[in-house]
Amino acid sequence: MTHATTAGDDARGTATPGPVGSRDGVVRILLVEDDDGDALLVREHLSDAGLPVDLVWVRSLDEALERLDVDCVLLDLGLPDAMGIGALERLLGAGAPAVVVLTGLSGADAGVQAVAAGAQDYLVKGEVDGELLSRSVRYAVQRRRLEETDRALYRSLVRAEETTRLERALLPTPAVRDDKLEVRVGYRAGRDGLLGGDFYDVVELPDGRVLALVGDVCGHGPDEAALGATLRTAWRTLVLAGTPAGDILGLLERVLAFERARPEVFTTATMLVVAPDRASADLYQAGHPVPFLLGPPSALLPTQRRGRALGIPVHGGWEPERLELDGDWRILMYTDGLLEATVHGGPERVGKAGLLAVVDRVLATERRGTDDARADDDPVDLVERVLHEVRGLHGGDLVDDAAVVLLGWGA
Incomplete structure (x- = not known):
């Protein structure tokens, strides 16, 4: 069952922004989307797939930059305050975790550019169902964790080499x-x-x-x-x-x-x-x-x-x-x-x-x-x-x- 952490829902059942939740076994997702209908559709896709999540929805990149304590970010590239690959680069530059681009901008070139810039995946809204979105989120989170593990291992190896050089000298x-x-x-x-x-x-x-x-x-x-x-x-x-x-x-x-x-x-x-x-x-x-x-x-x-x-x-x-x-x-x-x-x-x-x-x-x-x-x-x-x-x-x-x-x- 999809668990959305929100401040409340309006009469039509759409989510409104709220604090990030965190529970063991639950994927914390930040949805950056300015369209109410698309935000609702994402929630339904995740619910249909049975992926347990804590979902936070924000409408702008500026809001997203203050809410990055999550496992994965679903990012639209057409936002009121940021457009295209520049939005992704700003998000990654602020220390974002795994990012899956979920946008209406189709085309192979856009997807290649997004992945090259650091996104874990690139999905087109009209081509996504619950299973595809759920799998992309899970894989993105896992790949990001592996990348962090590799970086930590690299830093450890560099530190060990520096210590070894000092040992030889001292x-x-x-x-x-x-x-x-x-x-x-x-x-x-x-x-x-x-x-x-x-x-x-x-x-x-x-x-x-x-x-x-x-x-x-x-x-x-x-x-x-x-x-x-x-x-x-x-x-x-x-x-x-x-x-x-x-x-x-x-x-x-x-x-x-x-x-x-x-x-x-x-x-x-x-x-x-x-x-x-x-x-x-x-x-x-x-x-x-x-x-x-x-x-x-x-x-x-x-x-x-x-x-x-x-x-x-x-x-x-x-x-x-x-x-x-x-x-x-x-x-x-x-x-x-x-x-x-x-x-x-x-x-x-x-x-x-x-x-x-x-x-x-x-x-x-x-x-x-x-x-x-x-x-x-x-x-x-x-x-x-x-x-x-x-x-x-x-x-x-x-x-x-x-x-x-x-x-x-x-x-």
Whole structure:
């Protein structure tokens, strides 16, 4: 049965304009028709076909443009305020859903033009019966939904490709040849699932030195992610070009100054330069959280020579902190997304003390796993375990991005 949502019918039974109805299984139709007789005929055709609809009738295109919250529009091309294909183009330009042209203008050319302009179908009034009109409406609605699904899929694919490009730039494969040096990296995107401004890299030079970087662009969003990718790429370029380690952060700051979208954007970073004999390292701090020397017990590395963040307009550079690394050692570098995670959803943050405790719990589990494991078992990935444990403490995806780099020797 045809259900027409109207303000009322006059004495002759013709529909008058009224609000759009919406029910499950019911097709919401907007009829744009200035002729009373033709409007009545459309209602009868839909009723004869048994198509359940909520029908709204308006007499002009201007009225129609205010009533587009429907599934399908039946559009006459001869209206008081619009004629021909121009009426259809105005309707589609306003964001109309599926449109079936239902008009007295016959001719193959008119139909081709209407479909080419974006109509789902073209019907001539004198050649339409209930079954044809009902089928055209159903097919038009379905085709429109498929088009929207295809567009959504395309947007999703484009977004995935953009994310993949950012991943390649932000999350590189460490370029290290020394298979005796333990190198582990990890990354967790923030709550929205998109990559942010955190970045890392690890590169081994021909002389045997290994340089590692962890950085964090302040802020969140695509601009910060793009800037992080740029800085990471610039850092690797400087390292591979043989730039002295003491000059790298200063040159990286110059790249930041040219590439940032706003002058207040800054970046924190930690850079570690491990000597070829793996017995010492130079630590450069640019306003970044201090790395851990893993234990047990784990502890913060020395912080006497901490430098300012990159992009902050104050005096001061970046002097290295010499680390003497006796015997076996492991150093964990990270971004503040781990520190800012909450504890069980409350106001308390994990912080440095909490992260140290997490790391030591994971280390204890790692030792037990190593003692109990068979020779062919994969080793425990400490970085992934730490990220997993912090996420568990937080109770879900982290609010901020988190990047982690682990370097180890002889452990």
